Amino acid sequence: MTPESWGRIPRLRPAAVVPLHWAEPAALAGRAAPILAHGLGRSYGDACLNEGGTLLLTRGLDRFLALDEAAGTLTCEAGVSLAEILTLVVPRGWFLPVVPGTQHVTVGGAIANDVHGKNHHRAGTFGGQVRWLELLRSTGEVLRCSPDGNRELFAATVGGLGLTGLVLRAGLSLRRIATTRVAAESLPLRDLSEFFAGSAESDQRFEYTVAWIDCLASGARLGRGILHRGNHAAGPGPLAWRSGSRLSVPFELPFSPLGRLTLGAFNALYHAAHRGAGARAVEARGFFFPLDGVARWNRIYGRAGFFQFQCQVPPPAAPEALRALLATIARSGQGSFLAVLKNFGAAPSPGLLSFPREGTTLALDFPDRGERTARLFRELHAVVADHRGRIYSAKDAHMSPAQFAAQHREALPAFRAQVDPAFSSSLWRRVTGG
């Protein structure tokens, strides 16, 4: 089967697909350029695709190499998934300091997109937890990179879209937990102003905060939703991890069942179910990875697939920009049941092209309805550009070359100097023409 991204579109065929086994310096020998690594395909759009090139499947780089409990560090190969790490370390009382909304991503993928989690305001990005990494270049050289050694290459590789070479291994920081329970609360939000007020207050007291927004609500209810917040609970308590899903979507549907009526009903039900859910202890797995409960949920969008939109807007402009974005989405009637709103903190990201920056981020899915959807993305991108915001490359297959150049203007020359000439991706060619 041709490797896909999570949105299942665009459908772009590589010329060669090469499964790798364990990390070794000969992994790139004889591979035809352009080359790109492909982890678990959890990025959307074309970030993990390489039309006409060589796609290296990294899941075979799957060895754990060292767990140093005195130092709180783990060394593993880059194809190991965060789910596998949690399965190993949670029963010993450790957790990953930064996790995205799914545990089914590889270490290499988490580094290449410098992923963020619900605690960005406290912990920054995944790249900040990478003590060092080993990078295989197409010359056959293996370079150890860290914030202290080969610094420029480290900064280009973290958030570097897989373009600086193949990450073979990494040394990661871990953090202590006493139990897998999370002390969680859900606050109903009547409108967008309640999101900004609720987030500001919650970010002071809670390590993890994220809001779910009903994208069909408009007028006085624009931005209505639920703010989820939580802290790792104090122990003692259970310390177990289960990474599998109980449910799965077994095949793709010939059409997307997610019309305006079904979305509206889902949103109303969800809102009612969480209204006023006060303090409670919940399992970490459901709190951090609610979508992992249903395996292959990306199939519910039908054969046409779906796109994701994710942007960030800096603080002074954020309320106005979010109002304009949500109003545009509500008017279009195309939004999904998944709209996530979160404030990023001020910690600088370690990667030259890392997406997170202080401000507010909005993410949601759109079933592909052809030109109607493309037009909506153009409108949303115009709002983002007007407010000096940025688009997440790993999520958005519509970003224009002009937007990419504008949002990375300062970092691009230093980044290009570190790109491995044999590496490229469909995303890179689309946004740079190179």
Ligand SMILES: Cc1cc2nc3c(=O)[nH]c(=O)nc-3n(C[C@H](O)[C@H](O)[C@H](O)COP(=O)(O)OP(=O)(O)OC[C@H]3O[C@@H](n4cnc5c(N)ncnc54)[C@H](O)[C@@H]3O)c2cc1C
């Ligand atoms: C349900 C869901 C929730 C998500 N939530 C979040 C979130 O909260 N925050 C967030 O930031 N992201 C989130 N994401 C996106 C996801 O975390 C990233 O796209 C991540 O990079 C995917 O990792 P992967 O292993 O699947 O990599 P792939 O998607 O296969 O590849 C992504 C990039 O990594 C590169 N790459 C992979 N392995 C290597 C390697 N060994 N060496 C060099 N480059 C490599 C690829 O070339 C590509 O450029 C979410 C995705 C889903 C599906």
